[in-house]
Amino acid sequence: MKIIRTEKLTFRYDAEDKGEPILKSLDLEIEEGTFVAVLGHNGSGKSTLAKHMNGILLPSGGKVWIDGMDTAEEDRLLDIRRTVGMVFQNPDNQIVANVVEDDVAFGPENMGVPSPEIRIRVDEALKDVGMYEYRTHAPHLLSGGQKQRVAIAGIVAMRPRCIVLDEPTAMLDPSGRRDVLETVHRLNREHGITVLLITHHMDECIGADRLIVMSDGQIIADGTPREVFPRVEMLRGSGLDVPATVGLMFELRKAGFDLPLDALSVEECAEALYRVFA
Amino acid sequence: MSPLIETKKLTHIYSEGTPFEHVAVRDVDFSAARGEFIGIIGHTGSGKSTFVQHLNGILKPTSGSVLLEGEDVNGSAAVTRRVRGRVGLVFQYPEYQLFEETVRADIAYGPKNMKLGKEEIEQRVLEAADFVGLEASLLDHSPFDLSGGQKRRAAIAGVIAMRPDVLVLDEPTAGLDPRGREEIIRNICRYHDAVGGTVLYITHSMEDIARFATRLVVFNRGQIALDGAPEEVFRHVEELERIGLTVPSVTKVFSILRSRGLEVAEGIYTVDAAVEALLRLKGGGGNA
Numbered sequence: 079m080k081i082i083r084t085e086k087l088t089f090r091y092d093a094e095d096k097g098e099p100i101l102k103s104l105d106l107e108i109e110e111g112t113f114v115a116v117l118g119h120n121g122s123g124k125s126t127l128a129k130h131m132n133g134i135l136l137p138s139g140g141k142v143w144i145d146g147m148d149t150a151e152e153d154r155l156l157d158i159r160r161t162v163g164m165v166f167q168n169p170d171n172q173i174v175a176n177v178v179e180d181d182v183a184f185g186p187e188n189m190g191v192p193s194p195e196i197r198i199r200v201d202e203a204l205k206d207v208g209m210y211e212y213r214t215h216a217p218h219l220l221s222g223g224q225k226q227r228v229a230i231a232g233i234v235a236m237r238p239r240c241i242v243l244d245e246p247t248a249m250l251d252p253s254g255r256r257d258v259l260e261t262v263h264r265l266n267r268e269h270g271i272t273v274l275l276i277t278h279h280m281d282e283c284i285g286a287d288r289l290i291v292m293s294d295g296q297i298i299a300d301g302t303p304r305e306v307f308p309r310v311e312m313l314r315g316s317g318l319d320v321p322a323t324v325g326l327m328f329e330l331r332k333a334g335f336d337l338p339l340d341a342l343s344v345e346e347c348a349e350a351l352y353r354v355f356a
Numbered sequence: 357m358s359p360l361i362e363t364k365k366l367t368h369i370y371s372e373g374t375p376f377e378h379v380a381v382r383d384v385d386f387s388a389a390r391g392e393f394i395g396i397i398g399h400t401g402s403g404k405s406t407f408v409q410h411l412n413g414i415l416k417p418t419s420g421s422v423l424l425e426g427e428d429v430n431g432s433a434a435v436t437r438r439v440r441g442r443v444g445l446v447f448q449y450p451e452y453q454l455f456e457e458t459v460r461a462d463i464a465y466g467p468k469n470m471k472l473g474k475e476e477i478e479q480r481v482l483e484a485a486d487f488v489g490l491e492a493s494l495l496d497h498s499p500f501d502l503s504g505g506q507k508r509r510a511a512i513a514g515v516i517a518m519r520p521d522v523l524v525l526d527e528p529t530a531g532l533d534p535r536g537r538e539e540i541i542r543n544i545c546r547y548h549d550a551v552g553g554t555v556l557y558i559t560h561s562m563e564d565i566a567r568f569a570t571r572l573v574v575f576n577r578g579q580i581a582l583d584g585a586p587e588e589v590f591r592h593v594e595e596l597e598r599i600g601l602t603v604p605s606v607t608k609v610f611s612i613l614r615s616r617g618l619e620v621a622e623g624i625y626t627v628d629a630a631v632e633a634l635l636r637l638k639g640g641g642g643n644a
Contacts (some may be wrong), residue, residue, distance in 0.1 A: 120504065120506050120532060121503065252601055318429070322627055323605055325608075346614035351613060352613060355634055
């Protein structure tokens with residue numbers, strides 16, 4: 079089942095603009111239940127792509143279907159936004175209420191969910207992101223990572239089948255980043271929610287089922303992280319990098335050692351090195 | 357060498373005497389000499405941003421003092437004013453602070469406040485733009501027409517144009533991609549080499565800063581928990597992780613190799629050093 083499908087998706091901000099489009103005829107299919115990371119340099123078009131996933135932006139050319147619904151059909155917009163929830167970079171811009179649980183209730187309230195049901199959804203969503211004990215706190219006193227998890231809970235409470243996160247960790251410290259990533263992986267694993275994670279942190283892509291690399295409005299690589307990260311020169315050539323584990327293996331291979339380029343995690347990398355150097 | 361900037365028993369308490377009282381910085385003794393490039397690391401709320409905001413008198417200590425070349429920066433209003441030009445602070449997301457009609461006017465704002473002559477100001481604007489890698493042709497544009505990365509550079513140039521002896525940057529590369537991060541750090545290094553002052557660079561990205569800094573200072577709960585050369589600080593893998601920081605993955609890989617009995621050095625944190633250490637283990641030769 080394809081929850082997201084784009085066909086020749088092209089986008090330019092200005093209809094009069096004769097220059098290069100931001101997205102150039104993208105064909106993309108996302109299988110429901112998968113965890114997909116999208117990597118790309120600043121200006122590669124990855125955020126523009128994300129904003130097409132629930133109709134914030136509409137294609138200048140081509141089509142986007144969400145669960146079979148064409149995003150250009152205005153009367154399907156509400157259903158589309160119930161299907162795909164968005165989380166943005168800056169948690170401060172996404173928080174609307176003075177109390178954490180009110181903030182999480184905002185989405186379902188607007189969807190017309192009955193009150194007793196909202197109560198249940200808010201509690202569950204806060205437990206899902208590990209913020210239940212903060213439910214009566216004021217959001218502005220939370221750390222960045224905690225705020226971002228509240229923002230995610232606000233989306234989860236709307237029970238979307240897919241969550242698109244646009245650089246959700248860019249403003250967070252390492253422990254905040256770790257908490258947010260673990261939360262998103264858990265939602266994917268335990269609730270089968272499709273995740274599209276937009277990022278330019280290589281390390282955040284290691285645990286994904288699939289890694290899509292964008293450059294200048296096009297998809298330049300698409301596969302499992304194990305398939306994509308060994309393409310060190312291609313990634314570096316497009317302003318990105320590889321995880322340090324891969325970078326280390328890459329240098330050692332140049333020095334003549336027989337090491338795999340797809341030992342992505344710290345443990346795998348250490349194991350591979352141990353075998354050669356012990 | 358005598359310190360360029362130092363703090364003595366610096367303490368800052370927010371909302372003192374109210375129920376919201378919070379000690380953000382506690383009894384911090386710190387000193388930095390000319391020429392040092394210091395990475396300042398700590399999780400959110402560790403006190404690092406509060407600390408650096410004392411260095412040019414934006415925040416006043418609750419107790420303790422800040423000295424620039426031995427002079428108390430809060431000694432008098434005149435001293436504080438002078439210090440503002442000598443200790444330059446680049447805040448997080450500085451591009452939100454651009455406000456002038458042209459990039460040129462925005463970069464010139466600091467030097468103008470220092471009451472420099474017109475020609476001197478113009479020269480500093482060009483020099484600062486060059487340091488951050490901003491093309492001169494962009495100077496007459498509105499700052500709001502620039503891309504995110506260019507805005508960030510323009511904002512940093514505005515501080516560099518004052519030619520501060522101490523340049524403090526609070527996460528200048530947040531939100532940039534690897535190439536953008538690398539360029540900004542390189543430009544700051546170039547400024548540092550040319551001016552020979554002190555750079556204090558706050559970051560969450562240990563992997564980035566470790567390659568450039570001559571010294572790392574780790575904040576935790578308002579105090580300095582670790583202070584030393586990068587290879588020294590990264591020996592404390594467990595302590596760093598306990599206080600909510602992550603060590604570079606290369607350091608983690610090496611800590612596993614050591615625990616399995618491989619004789620590799622502690623405190624390895626860059627890919628280059630890792631390669632070198634492993635090659636030494638094999639006597640330099642490959643097996644291909």
